[in-house]
Amino acid sequence: MLQRFIKLEFKSFFRSSSLATNIIVKIFQLLGMLYLLMMFVFVAFGAFYFPKKELHVDPMPFISRFLIYWLVADLFLRYFFQQMPTQNIKPFLTMNIKKNTLVNYMISKTFSSFFSWGGLFIYIPLLGILLYNGYSIEGSFSWIFTIIILIFCNNFLNVLLNGKDIVVWIVGAVLVLAAGLDYYKIISLSSISELLFMKFYQHWWLIIVPILLMIVGFMITKKYIAGNFYLDKGLEMKQEVGKTESIQFLNHYGVLGTFINNDIRMIKRSKAAKSITMGSFLFLFYGLLMFSSPIYQTPYMELFMGLFVTGGFLFMFGQRVPSFDSSYYPLMMTLNVPYKEYLKAKWWMIVSAVAVSMVLAIGYAFVSWDLYFTFLAAGLYNVGVNSQIVLLSGAYNKNPVDLNARGKTLGKKNNFSFKSIILMLPQMVLPMAVFAGTKYMFGTTAAVASLGVLGLIGFLLREKFFDFIVKLYKKEKYSTIKAFKGN
Amino acid sequence: MITINNLSKVYETKKVLSIENLDFHKGQTIGLVGNNGAGKTTLFSLILDLIEPTSGYVSIDQEKVNQSENWKNKVGAFIDETFLIGYLTPEEYFYFLGELRGQSKANVDEFLKNFNDFFNGEILNAKKYIRDLSKGNMKKVGIIGALIGTPAIIILDEPFANLDPSTQIKLKNLIRDWSQNSDSTFLISSHDLAHTTEVCERIVVINKGELVRDIQTSPETLRDLEQYFADQVLVNTL
Numbered sequence: 150m151l152q153r154f155i156k157l158e159f160k161s162f163f164r165s166s167s168l169a170t171n172i173i174v175k176i177f178q179l180l181g182m183l184y185l186l187m188m189f190v191f192v193a194f195g196a197f198y199f200p201k202k203e204l205h206v207d208p209m210p211f212i213s214r215f216l217i218y219w220l221v222a223d224l225f226l227r228y229f230f231q232q233m234p235t236q237n238i239k240p241f242l243t244m245n246i247k248k249n250t251l252v253n254y255m256i257s258k259t260f261s262s263f264f265s266w267g268g269l270f271i272y273i274p275l276l277g278i279l280l281y282n283g284y285s286i287e288g289s290f291s292w293i294f295t296i297i298i299l300i301f302c303n304n305f306l307n308v309l310l311n312g313k314d315i316v317v318w319i320v321g322a323v324l325v326l327a328a329g330l331d332y333y334k335i336i337s338l339s340s341i342s343e344l345l346f347m348k349f350y351q352h353w354w355l356i357i358v359p360i361l362l363m364i365v366g367f368m369i370t371k372k373y374i375a376g377n378f379y380l381d382k383g384l385e386m387k388q389e390v391g392k393t394e395s396i397q398f399l400n401h402y403g404v405l406g407t408f409i410n411n412d413i414r415m416i417k418r419s420k421a422a423k424s425i426t427m428g429s430f431l432f433l434f435y436g437l438l439m440f441s442s443p444i445y446q447t448p449y450m451e452l453f454m455g456l457f458v459t460g461g462f463l464f465m466f467g468q469r470v471p472s473f474d475s476s477y478y479p480l481m482m483t484l485n486v487p488y489k490e491y492l493k494a495k496w497w498m499i500v501s502a503v504a505v506s507m508v509l510a511i512g513y514a515f516v517s518w519d520l521y522f523t524f525l526a527a528g529l530y531n532v533g534v535n536s537q538i539v540l541l542s543g544a545y546n547k548n549p550v551d552l553n554a555r556g557k558t559l560g561k562k563n564n565f566s567f568k569s570i571i572l573m574l575p576q577m578v579l580p581m582a583v584f585a586g587t588k589y590m591f592g593t594t595a596a597v598a599s600l601g602v603l604g605l606i607g608f609l610l611r612e613k614f615f616d617f618i619v620k621l622y623k624k625e626k627y628s629t630i631k632a633f634k635g636n
Numbered sequence: 637m638i639t640i641n642n643l644s645k646v647y648e649t650k651k652v653l654s655i656e657n658l659d660f661h662k663g664q665t666i667g668l669v670g671n672n673g674a675g676k677t678t679l680f681s682l683i684l685d686l687i688e689p690t691s692g693y694v695s696i697d698q699e700k701v702n703q704s705e706n707w708k709n710k711v712g713a714f715i716d717e718t719f720l721i722g723y724l725t726p727e728e729y730f731y732f733l734g735e736l737r738g739q740s741k742a743n744v745d746e747f748l749k750n751f752n753d754f755f756n757g758e759i760l761n762a763k764k765y766i767r768d769l770s771k772g773n774m775k776k777v778g779i780i781g782a783l784i785g786t787p788a789i790i791i792l793d794e795p796f797a798n799l800d801p802s803t804q805i806k807l808k809n810l811i812r813d814w815s816q817n818s819d820s821t822f823l824i825s826s827h828d829l830a831h832t833t834e835v836c837e838r839i840v841v842i843n844k845g846e847l848v849r850d851i852q853t854s855p856e857t858l859r860d861l862e863q864y865f866a867d868q869v870l871v872n873t874l
Contacts, residue, residue, distance in 0.1 A: 391764040393725045407735045411724070418723040418765065480719040483684045484736050485708040552723060553767065627688050634718075 150250055151257075182263060186270045193274035197282075209284065209292065213346035214339035220299055221324045227264045227307045228317045229424075239380070252374050256367070259304050272297050287353035295349040298359040305366035309373055389418070404487055408494030415473065419552035422473060425465050432461025433506060436513050436524065448596070449585035451520060455527025456535070456577060458510055462502035463531055467539030468546055468569075470495045471622070475549035475633035482626060488619040496536055496611070503531045519593055523584070526600040530580045533604025537614045542572045544621045547632035637662050637789060637821055638683065642692035645678055645845075653678045653845040655692075660823060662788070665815040667836030667853075668825040669861065671868070675845040676825040677715065680793050683823075684713055696789070709737075712787035714778035714795070722767030726759045726777045729766060730784060737785030744784060751780055754806050771798050779807070783814070791823045796831050804831065811835050829865075833858040843868065 200211040241251055259265065272293050279289040310316055330336040349355050396413060399406035416422045435457045457464070466473075470492075474481055481491075507528035514521040545568045580600055588596035607614075622629075640658040644651060653675040660666055668676050681687045683694050685701040693700045696707040713719065721729055734744035748760065758773055766777055779795050796804050812835055815822055826832045832839060833853055841849035841864065849864065851857060 389765070389768075391725045391762070391768070393727045395728070404735060407732060411721070411728075411732065414728065415723050477718055477721050479684075479686055479715065480721065482686060483708060483711065483713050483719075484733070485705070486736060627686075630686055 150246070151254070154254055182267070185267065189267065189270035190274050193271045193278065196271075197275060197278045209279070209350060210343050210347055214343040216296065216346050217338055217342040218324065218328065220303060221320060223264070223268075223300060224303045224306060225317060225321050225324070227262075227303065228310060231259070231262050231264050231307060242378075242380075248375060248378060252371055252378065255374060256308070256370060259308060260301075262304075265301070265304055268300055269297070285350070285353075288350040291353035291356040292346065292350040294356055295346065295359045298356075298363050302359070302363050302366045305363075305370040308370050404490045405494050405497070408491055409497060412473075412494065412498055415552065421550055421552050425469070426462065429461035429465040429502070432457050432465075433509055434458075435461070436510070436516075436520070447585070448523070448588045449581040451523045452527050452581050452584040452600075453577065455510075455524035456531060456580065458513070458524050459503050459506040459528035460531040460535060461506065463499045463535060463539055466502070467495070467499050467536065468543050469550055470540055470543040471629075472543065472546055472548055472550045472633075473552070476552060478630055478633045482630060488622055489615050492540060492615050492618055495540060496615075499536045499539070500532050503528055503536065522593055522597050526584060526597040527580065529597075529604040530600045530607075531604075533607035534580075535576050537607060537611055537618075538572055538576050541614075541618055541621070542569045542576075544618055544625065545569060547625075547629055549633045637697060638823070639695045639698075640679075640683075640692070641695070643679075643682060643689055643694060644691045645675075645682060645687065646690040651845055653682070653842075655679070655842075655847050658840070658847060658850070660821060662821055663815075663819040664838055665811065665822040665836045666824070667832035667839045668823065668842065669827070669829060669832055669839060670825075670842035671865070673844075674842045676842060677793055678845075679842070680713070680715055680791055680823075680825065683791065684711070684715070710788040711791060712737075712782035712785065712789070713791040714782040715791070715793040717774060717778075719778055719781070720766050720774060723765055725765055726762070726769075729777060729781060733781050733784045737787070739785050747784060748780070751810075754780070754803070754810060756803075772800060772803065775799060776803070786818065786820065788819075789821045789823065793825050794827065795824060796826055796828050804828075808835050829858060829861045833861065 196212055197208045200206050200208040204211070238251060238255065276289055276293040279293070280286065327336070327338045331338050349359075394414070395410045399410050402409075416426050436454050471478065471481075507525055510521065510524045510528070513524055580603070583599055583603065584596045587599040638660040640655050642657075643653065643655045645653040652673075668679070670676050678687070682689055683696075683701065685694075685707075688702070693702065695701065696710060699706055701707050721732070724732065730744050730748060731741055733739075734741065734747075739747070752760075755776060759769070759776060762769075766774060769777065775795065775798055779792060782790055782792060795807060799807060808831055811822060811824070814820060815835075815837075822836070824832070824836065837853050839849070839851050839853055839857060839861070840847065841851075841861070849861075851860070
């Protein structure tokens with residue numbers, strides 16, 4: 150039976166209409182995964198030798214201190230990035246397959262996610278290192294497998310929590326709070342963590358506890374999925390109550406206002422659009438990368454970060470114009486849609502988001518004013534130039550977007566066309582070069598001004614630019630309609 | 637109004653549509669019938685410039701649809717669910733269409749009052765997004781959406797399919813009243829021979845991509861059509 154399911158998965162992949170893109174995406178994902186797996190092995194070494202050599206403490210208790218945080222963080226990440234396998238079960242429901250088999254299949258699919266087995270590349274090497282360094286055999290196995298089994302339990306927890314966003318956000322907030330309290334030595338979750346996990350090393354037979362937890366977790370999850378295995382429960386989207394609404398002041402702006410209203414409704418009401426928008430909010434924190442390595446502290450890299458800090462929404466949303474409208478593209482093509490107004494509406498949304506980001510980025514002034522001004526410069530360039538280039542890039546992007554997909558699409562990169570890579574040059578390389586060059590020769594103020602000037606030029610030229618994009622929409626019309634049909 | 641000239645569409649080696657000449661005049665209500673795969677939806681897609689013809693052209697009021705966009709002002713169409721915006725409520729969708737056809741919100745509200753019976757209380761103020769409506773109700777939204785602004789040409793692809801019996805009758809009456817009281821041109825495709833002959837004054841039959849019958853409806857038409865399709869079955873089994 151499992152073999153049959155696997156065969157079907159293969160067919161679904163290879164017969165998908167966006168196969169070419171999917172293959173490229175898969176290759177990149179595979180490469181990314183291989184890179185991560187190598188990194189994981191290094192992490193295993195680092196986790197052991199760093200405390201031992203640099204801090205001169207016993208690595209095992211040291212690592213144990215962080216384990217509770219690690220587990221909760223794992224749950225948090227999984228919740229937002231791991232796909233739930235609920236789709237595509239519908240056709241099997243009435244076939245001659247035992248419900249039990251289907252439920253087991255669904256659960257085992259969650260284990261095939263990278264989140265479930267990727268971590269093994271940290272834990273198994275770490276086990277090897279422990280044994281090599283003379284730690285007790287039973288103790289090491291017990292300790293490592295406790296971690297592994299608890300990660301598996303996270304898998305079950307993730308399934309059970311599916312859809313309950315609130316719970317997860319609360320958990321995340323509590324985690325951050327606990328970390329803060331820990332750092333300032335008020336309440337120490339890490340000592341509890343250390344005590345707890347060291348017990349598994351000291352008394353190896355305690356491993357039975359996580360094993361029992363996992364069995365119980367499995368049974369509960371199974372019962373939960375089986376109980377919700379109905380179309381009006383777990384397998385289909387919950388129907389929300391529909392509200393007819395609009396933002397009043399936009400109604401005074403004619404067609405432009407209508408388009409913006411529609412986009413806001415789309416973001417509010419479609420899972421995919423919502424999660425992409427939320428994800429773009431996370432880009433505000435991209436600047437924190439600066440602390441990870443000195444390479445980020447050069448002017449051109451700071452500008453690079455700034456482009457993302459202020460341009461999260463710009464890139465995430467802009468790339469998907471008009472893909473967001475793919476499910477009703479034929480309607481848009483047969484209605485008397487003034488394309489320029491359509492583009493302007495998207496442009497206004499993007500630019501507003503950049504402006505808001507520029508204000509919110511004030512947090513970076515705590516690091517240095519210089520950094521904030523760099524980010525401001527990036528914002529100006531984003532407003533004036535990139536807001537238009539990204540719309541151009543989106544016109545070449547012919548990947549349909551399923552607005553109703555449980556939108557965990559942040560993990561997928563869906564834009565690898567040659568043209569979009571070429572367009573990176575004016576979007577990123579140009580401002581980075583101009584900024585770094587001007588700053589080197591004339592200082593920060595001049596550098597910011599130079600990007601401001603470029604932004605202004607872009608802003609003034611926008612009508613012409615939109616005309617160009619409209620022509621492109623018309624030229625690409627048939628191939629876009631065809632591409633958007635496939636799923 | 638609509639002129640089809642030497643139109644053909646070929647996919648790889650298969651010719652799915654080939655019509656030399658076909659004219660639809662103002663005010664006519666035309667039914668398009670044919671078996672699955674006959675080319676009805678292809679024809680509509682070509683008229684609406686959603687696909688490119690392999691040869692020939694379609695023109696509306698002497699302007700080729702792939703060269704000018706003026707026809708968009710004149711045509712209201714509903715082909716399939718890709719003509720619906722799933723995340724909007726029906727009201728928002730109607731107002732959106734109205735906006736693009738120069739109809740104020742008040743106009744649209746007034747217009748929609750005509751369809752309270754047709755909507756059966758399940759569409760307006762139903763507090764549902766279009767994607768959560770039943771298939772039949774989605775259809776209703778699409779059909780009425782195509783009528784907003786009373787366009788000169790209305791194109792409906794299989795409007796009777798998926799509708800319950802009462803709604804089918806209501807739709808028939810609606811189209812009949814509409815075509816009698818206005819000079820809108822209706823182009824409707826259907827699998828239902830009975831409905832088509834009742835509602836349309838002219839019937840065009842397409843088989844395997846070719847025009848095989850173009851007749852003015854008369855009391856015998858239904859029987860003629862049934863005979864034609866029965867013969868087709870015989871021909872194919874021989």
